[in-house]
Amino acid sequence: MIFSMTGYSRAQISESGYSVTVDMKSLNGRTLDVLFRFPKGFMYLESEARSIVRKHLRRGRIECVVTVDVEDPKLKAPPIQPDVFLFYWNQITDLARSIPNSSFPTLSDVLRIPYIYDHSKDEKQQELFSELLLRAVNEAVEKLVTMRLEEGSILEKACRNHLETIESIVESIEKRRDEVVADLRTKIFERMREILKEFSIDPDEEKIIQEVAFLAEKSDITEELVRLKGHISHFRKLLNADEAVDGRQLDFLVQEMHREATTLGNKSADLEISVKVVDLKAEIARLREQVQNIE
Known part of the structure; x- marks a missing residue:
């Protein structure tokens, strides 16, 4: 289950001569930052209102604007007490x-x-x-949670699409790697034989094989591919979970994917794999753009 960090909601309640409107907007944020704008004289409710928001949300910048209208004229000002008014009037008049x-x-x-x-x-x-x-604040935040969940489902679909593309590129690199490893060993072996022959040195077949194996291992990208596939599997597992996903976990996995892709590109000398790595890193960047919107 995924919740987006962006959304908007409005709640309006008219009752007992009052009309209260709460507009709530949610933006991306690394932590939960709640900002309230109350009319003058109502700031004493800010602490309780913040607590309501924090019960429902974990991350994001939440901006809340509260508008109050007094519909009943009797509530706009307290009534005059006639007997008290006359008392002061008479007292001041007598004094004058x-x-x-x-x-x-x-x-x-x-x-x-x-x-x-x-x-x-x-x-x-x-x-x-x-x-x-x-009550209006609680209603507004519940509507906001609903909207963030709806947007989260859109983000989830986008993440799954990017993940499938990344997985497809990794599989194509893996296939190409098997071809490259065999070809690389042959080329290195032949090149070393040519160099030794050029300097009139009798080739030691066993030693050449050891050197070829060492050089081939240095350019082997199997470890990076295994870790990439592990990160993809973990990412998909989090998407399939019933509970709400923590966007920070997904962001960490995407960073790890990018790190492995960079190492993979640095180790491989094959042009075709290098081109695929560029595509891979671009797709990982697109995935991260979506992940950074997740709560």
Whole structure:
């Protein structure tokens, strides 16, 4: 099972006079980096919102924008307490009468006093709103996970296609290697006989055979081919697993494939194999481009 690191989701919940919208965007990242943008006054929920995201996701840069609309006008400002308002009005008016040349209070003067407003429902509304917002965040991240899984299935198909191409190239190199080894031994053997004859040195057949075997072994690419096939097999095994694949494991395998392909190209002196190695490294690079999008 493969999850992509890219995706987008939106969740919107309207309830109890509030409307909360959460837009969530996911980008590639080496670790999990969660960024929230809350309206002013709602930052106290960031820690809980981050925890929700971290329960569902392992890697990627997650950008979340939270928008809040208050649909009920009664919720936009606390109501005025008439008895408290009149109390302050009378107190200030009496005080103004007792002070010579002082001006009487205006309506706006008294409205600036915070104690005339009824804040008894604020705590209950805050609890209700917090539950609503966190529910919207949870819904958004669940939708994001679904989208990342859908994109992951596309990535999986692409990886399998690249893997088949890589495997095909490795098999063609393996076939060519058998032809090259026999041909190389013959050429080295004949060349050494010619050199010895040129300098009038009696050839020691046994020693020539030993030298030919040594030189042929230095250019043998069997070990690299075996390791490449092992990496391909391991990669395919991870793709077939039921649990979520760690993209970092796949990336490590691709790096190992590239390293073996480079060594293979350096050791082989055959032109046809060298051309195939170039194709092999190009296909491995294409595979890595896909792997770097996997969570």
